[in-house]
Amino acid sequence: MDAVTHAPSTEVLRAIVDAASDGVVLCDADGAIVLVNAAAREMVPGDVASLLDLRREPGETYETAAGDRLLRVRREIFGIVHQAWYLRDVTAEAARADALRAERERARFLVEAGRRLSASLNTRRCARAATELAAGPLADAAMVVLPPQGMRRTAWLRTSAAGLEEGEIPVTAADQVPGLAEALAGFPPVPSRWLDPQQAPDWLLPAGFGPVGHLLVTPLPGNGVPAGALVLARREGGPSYDEDTETLVRVFAARAGAAISAAVLYQEQSATNAILAGDLLPPALPVIEGLELAGSLRAAQQTALIGGDFYDVLPTPDGPLVTLGDVCGKGPRAAVLAGQVRHSLRALLLLERDPEQLMRLLNRALLSSPTPGSHVTLVLAAVKGGAIDIAVAGHPAPLLLRADGVVEEVDARGSLLGAIKSGVLTLRIATIDLDSGDLLLLYSDGITEAFGGPTGREMYGATRLKTALATCAGLPATAVVERLEQLNSDWLAGGVFDDRALLAIRRSR
Amino acid sequence: MDTAPFLVEIENPEPGTTRLTLSGDFDYTTSGDLATLSPTLMNSDLRTLEIDLTGVSFIDSSGLATLIHLYHAAEEHPAEMRFVGMTPYIAHLFEVTALDLVFNLPTSAT
Structure with a gap:
């Protein structure tokens, strides 16, 4: 049996078009509207003709606004008499796309912020990066007020269309901005807050900024220390801060705060280390008639491992007392101990000049130290005319280079200072004659225990040092x-090294 | 410089005797490991603390300080601390620091 088909009547076709969810507008060749379906009427309650663009090619799609809706419109031509426009409401779709784009923008911003903020451990550079990042996406002017750290004045940095500006305010001026003083003190904890733009003192904004529309003060949370505050300003008429932007400001402030507080702590620590390491710096050697003095102190590279090598040449009425020592351990404690030993020697030297007695006194002083592990190795060489009295405590014995090239090890030894609780210090003192052209070399074990050579695991050793000397x-x-320093460095070949100290005394005539 | 790992082996060869066999680089970065062991070592049974340094490749002043600390802890306990293994390098180091006059060293290596 053949299938029987019926062509639909015009009414049925009209009903089908009317029921479609897309809007349909049918026109004749001149553009006069013949039919508007229910969906199109719903999308465009007013004059639909204004949306229909007759210049579009058949099949072309374009987007157009109708009231608060966004419509996607497609033009089609049927035969020579009719043309149709298909309308679709894409308002929600466009909003989702916008939201996604904004979210991606925020994610990109935070990634960039993380990258730039972590690039430096310098407080100023971190604060500068924070203002440069915030100016633009978050504000027309972005200012970071750094924590005052107990000072009367505190620094700020600001980025706006005027470029980067820097300055200082008295800490008391922070009271002029509600919430700023609390944010700088880190206590009590305050949330970020909106300010009445009229409340802004002049110094808060760049000159000629114009009327302020929005002003936000956000504390920068640090790692247990206040990291300052972020002040964001937008001009009047600029976009207001929506909820998403406020969240972004909070996340950004957390990152900027962490970076700035890390930089503050790092700078405090390096300043402390520099002060401590300063105690270990070798002194300028005095000029002494008939003697040549030369020293070299190469500190271990890692700053956290401030070592404990030191030397001094202390003048006395009898002649100079030359000291070279090494305190046990590394870091700030070693630096403090080395400073104490150097000062103790200076003080003891006012009362006692004999190396052996000085060693015994210093040993007793170290044993009574409340800090455990106050061990020191030391060489004392008292130069008196042509003779030198040498006491050695737990340290490699000095080497003597005679004018004719013969190298002798000074026959002196003794135990480490501050180590043996019984207080019995065994010392064998040596007295040598330093004739014209002779040289006495004091060195620390960092020289002989330098690991390097062909395998990188071999110690330089006393034999190589004697051969070189x-x-x-x-x-x-x-x-x-x-020369000795150079040969030793060659041996290390760039490897990690401990402190290395060398001090030479030569009789020139 | 690649460093040899520092290892401490603890044995009880006989009642009252604890033997520590140290190996590797005994320096500033590793000496803390042994220092923290000290209180556990000084138990009530301890009479003799033996220390074997044959496998130690390097000792710095922190390593020496830890040995001195152990020596004093043993003295106070009281227990006898003696060295049962030594290399010429360490024997020389003890001589330079005059610790050979303080510590009980094996006669063979000195």
Whole structure:
């Protein structure tokens, strides 16, 4: 049986078009509207003709606003008489796309913020990065007020169309901005707050900024320390801060605060280390008639591992007392102990000049120290005319280079200072004659225990040092120290090293 | 410089005796490991503390300080601390620091 088909009547077709969810507008060749379906009427309650663009090619799609809706419109031509426009409401779709784009923008902003904020451990550079990041996406002017750290004045940095500006305010001026003083003190904890733009003192905004529409003060949360505050300003008429932007400001402030407080702590620590390491810096050597003095102190590279090598040349009426020592351990404690030993020696020298007695006194002083592990190795060499009294405590014995190139090890030894609780200090003192052209070399174990060589695991050792010293006969003291230091550095070949100290005393005539 | 790992082996060869066998680099970065062990070592049964340094490749002043600390802890306990293994390098180091006059060293290596 053949299938029977019926062509639909005009009424049925009209009903089908009317029931479609897309809007349909049918026109004749001249653009006069023949039919508007229910969906199109719903989308465009007013004059639909104004949305229909006759210049569009058949099949072309375009977007147009109708009231608060966004419509996607497609033009089609049927035969020579009719043309149709299909309308679809894409308002929600466009809003979702906008939201996604905004979210991606925020994510990109935070990634960039994380990258730039973590790039430096310098407080000023961190604060500058924070203002530069915030100016634009978050505000027309972004200012970071740094924590005052107990000072009367505190620094600020600001970025706006005027570029980067920097300045200082008295800490008391923070009271002029509600919430700023609390944010700088880190206590009591305050949320970010909106300010009445009229409340802004002049210094808060760049000159010629114009009327302020929105002003936000946000504390920068640090790692347990206040990291300052972020002040954001938008001009009157600019977009207001919506909920998403406020959240973004909070997340951004947390990152900026963490970066700035890390920088503040790091700078405090490096300043402390620099002060402590300053105690270990070798002194300028005095000029002494008939003697050449030369020293070299190379500190271990890692700043956290401030070592404990030190030397001094202390003048006395009898002649100079030359000291070279190494305190046990590393870091700030070693630096403090080295400073104490150097000062103790200076003080003891006012009362006692004999190296052996000085060693015994220092040993007793260290044993009575409340800090456990106050161990020191030390060489004391008291130069008196042509003779030198040498006391050695737990330290490699000095080497003597005779004018003819013969190297001798000074026959002195003794135990580590501050180590043996019984207080019995075994010392064997040596007295040597330093004749014209002879050189006495004091060194720390960082020289002989330098790991390097062909395998990188071999110690430099006393034998290599003696061999190297033997080649230095006739050289001035400065040249000897430079040469030994150079040979030792070559051995290390750039490897990690401990503190290395060298001090040479040569009789020039 | 690649460092040799620092290891401490603890054995009880006989009642009242604890033997520590140290190996690797005994320096500023590793000496804390042994220092923290000290209170546990000084138990009531301890009479003799033996220390074997044969496998130690490097000792710095912090390592020496830890040995001195152990020596004093043993003295106060009281227990006898003696060295049962030594290398020429360490024997020389003890000589330079005059610790050979304080510590009980094996006669063979000195």
